[in-house]
Amino acid sequence: LYHQPSRFQDILVFQSTHHGKVLVLDGVIQCTERDEFSYQEMIAHIPLFAHPNPKKVLVIGGGDGGVLREIARHPGVEEIVICELDEDVIRVSKEYLPFMARGFDDPRVKVHIRDGAQFMKENQSSFDVIITDSSDPVGPASVLFETPFYRAMYGSLREGGIVCTQGECMWLHVDLIRPLVRAVKGFFETVEYAYCTIPSYPSGQIGFIVA
Numbered sequence: 001l002y003h004q005p006s007r008f009q010d011i012l013v014f015q016s017t018h019h020g021k022v023l024v025l026d027g028v029i030q031c032t033e034r035d036e037f038s039y040q041e042m043i044a045h046i047p048l049f050a051h052p053n054p055k056k057v058l059v060i061g062g063g064d065g066g067v068l069r070e071i072a073r074h075p076g077v078e079e080i081v082i083c084e085l086d087e088d089v090i091r092v093s094k095e096y097l098p099f100m101a102r103g104f105d106d107p108r109v110k111v112h113i114r115d116g117a118q119f120m121k122e123n124q125s126s127f128d129v130i131i132t133d134s135s136d137p138v139g140p141a142s143v144l145f146e147t148p149f150y151r152a153m154y155g156s157l158r159e160g161g162i163v164c165t166q167g168e169c170m171w172l173h174v175d176l177i178r179p180l181v182r183a184v185k186g187f188f189e190t191v192e193y194a195y196c197t198i199p200s201y202p203s204g205q206i207g208f209i210v211a
Helices: 036-050 066-071 087-096 098-105 116-122 139-145 147-156 174-184
Strands: 002-005 010-015 021-025 028-032 056-061 079-083 109-112 127-133 157-168 192-197 205-210
Touching: 002 087, 010 087, 021 087, 028 036, 036 066, 036 127, 036 157, 036 192, 036 205, 056 066, 056 116, 066 079, 066 098, 066 127, 087 098, 098 109, 116 147, 127 147, 147 157, 147 174, 157 174, 157 192, 174 205
Parallel strands: 056 079, 056 127, 079 109, 127 157
Antiparallel strands: 002 010, 010 021, 021 028, 157 205, 192 205
16 A cells, blocks of 8 residues: 655555455564554553543654543543654655554644654643554664653653653563663663554564553
8 A cells, every 4th residue: 555665664554355444564474453542541541541630641652643532531641742753654654554544633632743752842841641553673763662751751750740752572572671661760760561463563562561
């Protein structure tokens, strides 16, 4: 359906035989029409239900709009801010993946096409919940799995705020998850690993680091 390089990565959308439309970035499946809800619901609703009264939410990445769609289900949220580095992901998702991109239609959503870490440095103590919907730790997403990024999230949270980030697969990436959780515990009081099952991801599982 679509295959072009953006400024940052290769973007592919194709129609599959059994999983509906599929979004692929740099050769790695990001989401399929059949099972994307499993990931989107968990990464959004875990932190939003864990927080007693989330009013202002920041999404880093998430240009397909799926996380926005789930956040918009919470009527108490007053403002939803998204920082997506690659505006082509948003454009392509709106055209080919409307079942997720309808998240952008909510009037509470404010879109910033820029680097999320820099945005957080400029917006200290601003958000109740920060959700990082990233691809795997290669290419432009690699910095999202490093300790300075988590420190930037911590600084951008209001008191009592919660972060939830894509946490990779516990069957394949323990060597990445374990040191990251250990490092993040240096400034977050509580750090936990949650997960969901999702057939189109490696080993049928993906995790979330919640702090």
